[in-house]
Amino acid sequence: MKFLFFLLQMDRRIVFVLVALAVVAPLIMPLNLPIVVGDKVRRLYDAIDQLPARSRPVLVSVDYDPSTVPELQPMTLAVLRHCFSKEIPVIVTTMFPTGAGLARDAMETVAKEYPNLSYGTDYAYMGYKPGYSLVILGIGENFQATYPSDGYGTPSSKLPILKNVKNYDDIAIMVDFTASAAYEVWIMFAHQKYGCKVGAGVTAVMASDAYPYLNSGQLEGLLGGLSGAAEYEKLIGAPGTATIGMDAQSIAHILIIVLIILGNVAYFATRRHREPAQTATPQQGGSA
């Protein structure tokens, strides 16, 4: 009983230490847990994988900011690696001002791994354009009018990759990586209005929101959180930071579940022994 009361009044800093250990320990001593590829991730992989080399370009939009980099950057890198390895042309853009540096970094990181591919012919970085949904609509009307120059200032007319890109008809598929509802805007305008295929990579907390679009066929596929990124890394055979992070995430999830169970056991087992007022507010002792 004493232990149960201790649990109820446990200092939150103990929880913080436990979470830190649960995250750090597997990173130091990897468990190499097996990654099972889900149907949603495979659908996006297949949609890209079936494109022939030198096909119509894939449009990748990096619509997130640095706060969600640990979750979303691995999936951006994985999709870019997939396209680069198959020599599928890629156009990288962003609708977020803070996404510009991330998009450029992701593209340059992967480009270094494929020196046989050249900028302007096999891939291009279009940078940030203000306007969000207006830019998405603008691409549907005239790509080069929406992006008169790339993210480095080179006129779009001088980039061979854009020579045949007039609008969404000339884009094989667009993949949006986001921690917001940005993918819904791509679905609403790029897919519904102009018929472009749309795939998405979102944070784990956002993934459940995207399921109706998957079932309706409006999304080609979905990468949900770090696990989605790890599954994609497995499919392309290039384990990265997402695969490494899955061990830590596994232990952290198990720890949270154990904490919830312990919290409930302590709460119900001690209910009779507590004062009525305490029963009403069991979680005294400060905020979360």
Place this chain on the structure above:
Amino acid sequence: MMRRQVPLLICFVAGIVMLSQNFIPPLTWVYQQALEWARIISAIALFIGLISLVRVHTMKLKRKAANYRYSYVTLFALCYMIIAGFLTKYGLFVKLHAGCDTGSAWEWIVTALEKALNFQEIFLNVQIPIQATMFSLLAFYIASAAFRAFKARTFEATLLLIAAMIVMLGRVPLGQMIPGVKEITVWILDVPNTAAKRGIMIGVGLGMASTSLKIMLGIERTYLGMKD
């Protein structure tokens, strides 16, 4: 009269024209023109945001408001990044390097300045770690909050708790090793979750359509600062 009627008339005409261009092909040019205008306006909004930021922090400094010293940091960071952005964009350091003798003190100074004012490097090595760290702290608070507040007090809370635990298990490799967990997770996300989300989305969609219509017809006027 003019303040009330003219904006309502503009809104009504713009709404009707943009709606009808979907059905009348000759009106497509209006849509294309409107896209151009709207993009220019949204770019101007960036400048307004910048001006507003500078004004708010300058006022804070003038009044010596609470925690005003942080405003120095904000304004300094803003100016620093603007300067770094322009210098990087227009290749000033490339030009300066071209005029340097190899191994000279001047080359050393230019290299040091180039590193200190490299926009992308500052972004990658300062902003990303700061923002990612702030967001990662959520994991600790979520764990603590779940432990303290996630109690099976009612039937609905119990249902939510069980579903949450299964989905948490089913999304990680360790949980997927338990037979049946992955399948139940997929079912929870595919069936009850999708059904609930669809209901909400259809409701929101109908609400958006009716509100748009009310704005176009001048029934909803709160965007003009009017109550009726």
